[in-house]
Amino acid sequence: MPDTTAPARGRTRLKAAGAAIAAGALLAVALPASPAAAAETEYTGTLASGAEWSFVVPDDWNGTVLLYSHGYRPSFAGSANPAQIAPNDGTGDLLLDMGYALVGSGYAGRGWALPTAVDDQLGSLDAALDVSGVEPEHILAYGTSMGGLVTGRIAETAGDVIEGALPTCGLMEGGVDLNNYQLDAAHAINQLLDPEHDIQIEGYGVTGLGSAFAATGALLGAVGAAQATPEGQARNALAAALFHLPGDDSGSLQEWQESMYGLLQTTIGFVTAGRYDIETAAGGNGTWNTGVDYAKLFQSSEDRKLVEKLYKQAGLDLKADLELLTETADIEADPGSVETLFGHSGLTGDLQMPVLSLHTTIDILAPVQVEEEYAEDVRGQGDAALLRQMFVERDGHCAFTPAEIAAGIVVLEERVVTGHWSGASSSVPKLNKLAASLDESGSAFVSVPPQEFLADRNMM
Incomplete structure (x- = not known):
């Protein structure tokens, strides 16, 4: 009953x-x-x-x-x-x-x-x-x-x-683009903040919930360590912009970056494990970044000018970082999982x-x-x-x-x-x-x- x-x-x-x-x-x-x-x-x-x-x-x-x-x-x-x-x-x-x-x-x-x-x-x-x-x-x-x-x-x-x-x-x-925009930000964190470790940023539906929790910890650790330096702060801001995070730009540039960093931590903590449920429902990996031109993608970001200022202050080359993201974009989706995910x-x-x-x-x-x-x-x-x-x-x-x-x-x-x-x-x-x-x-x-x-x- x-x-x-x-x-x-x-x-x-x-x-x-x-x-x-x-x-x-x-x-x-x-x-x-x-x-x-x-x-x-x-x-x-x-x-x-x-x-x-x-x-x-x-x-x-x-x-x-x-x-x-x-x-x-x-x-x-x-x-x-x-x-x-x-x-x-x-x-x-x-x-x-x-x-x-x-x-x-x-x-x-x-x-x-x-x-x-x-x-x-x-x-x-x-x-x-x-x-x-x-x-x-x-x-x-x-x-x-x-x-x-x-x-x-x-x-x-x-x-x-x-x-x-x-x-x-x-x-x-929709579910496919939801997965993809979150993948873009995770890809930036992995490649720019912790390139020595191959952080798992997809495939949790296959490897299990524990792998999603482990990835959450690894991503949070990478952005936390990066926040200690101007270079890391600039790259954190780039990752946050790919997450579409709306930092408070009413104050100084540094205050904007710090607000973006706080939101970045919160977002990673919620969405990474959540992707496990989405991938499980899709029957596999329904996300990809092969063929993505990150320089072209980032050109449309409303946070682009603020990120450019942080990169300039840190003495970093934003163009080079975006090219690196494009060169290392090699995650392929399972076509059947994409079809399933889009289907429902x-x-x-x-x-x-x-x-x-x-x-x-x-x-x-x-x-x-x-x-x-x-x-x-x-x-x-x-x-x-x-x-x-x-x-x-x-x-x-x-x-x-x-x-x-x-x-x-x-x-x-x-x-x-x-x-x-x-x-x-x-x-x-x-x-x-x-x-x-x-x-x-x-x-x-x-x-x-x-x-x-x-x-x-x-x-x-």
Whole structure:
């Protein structure tokens, strides 16, 4: 029997009366209501895949269901995998107060869940509607981080069910380019900071999680030792720029470098082991740098001038270092793994519905530059009219206020209902005014087009 206890969110709930229902891939349970009826009805269940789902319907439901896709949960950091219907309590409470019904799953398992995530989400939606008897007027999808990528996949595959999508802080470059931009930075660290040791920077899915942890330690050790010298500081800054890390350049050049170094350490510590899960889902190495011209690639970096200044101060030849990176770029991908990874984690830009993406201007785990890559893909498919992108001036991965998420939902829903984008979709003052009308949590919408995403291998 599935666990029918949903995560506590500080709200009183009404549990719907009912009985266990078994139907194909579905096992669902509804519990009897207490005599004192509360403001919401919650339904829970478990799919045959093992994905737990939850569906919460407010008593003043507005007719719209929001399908939420959550972010990455490392396979090696616990076993609990509960359903999730919102990015956090505050956002979930606000959306319920606005009358939206919320549904989401925990996916079939932890780790890089893309192989099953779309099916898990759509299956959970089907199960929730079947068990509850709810007949929505509109269904919108939204998600955060890895869940933003899941939402992007839904936007390209589920137009017969979902009417609009809001990917937030999404990995909108897709799984292949995600792997490749992280590989570029690791390659720079290995070749420029620790060339005497052949640090493993790919293949963790084959050699095991322990090798990913060992690589994390080796990469951190290399950047830590390098930070002690001006030469090492310049090269750390180059590696950080390849990671698209947004150092604080409001102060001196040295302060900018130190902020980049701190972010570099944090990023290495998170993404290296995470690549183990991605490679496992791909069935092998889906990343490569053969044929990459690092001088050409780095030419488009928004941090290029600051890195050049550090190299000049250190008496180093940046051109020579970039040539070395190009000469030593010999990592080849397994073609089958690339095909598999793109098959479940790629985005083509071929949209089946309106999409409104949301990103903070500073995000070390999903760099805002991925939005440039996504928009390029969508334009290439001739679907630019279906896409709008909103940006929030804030430092942090998925660091949105409830008001900002709610504003995005309202703008997207209006596009679905009316068939055209409202003025708020392209007006920062109108967006901030809308957010303020929805909640007191604040908003910081800005108009800041992202710079070039560096690791688009199609651009080489």
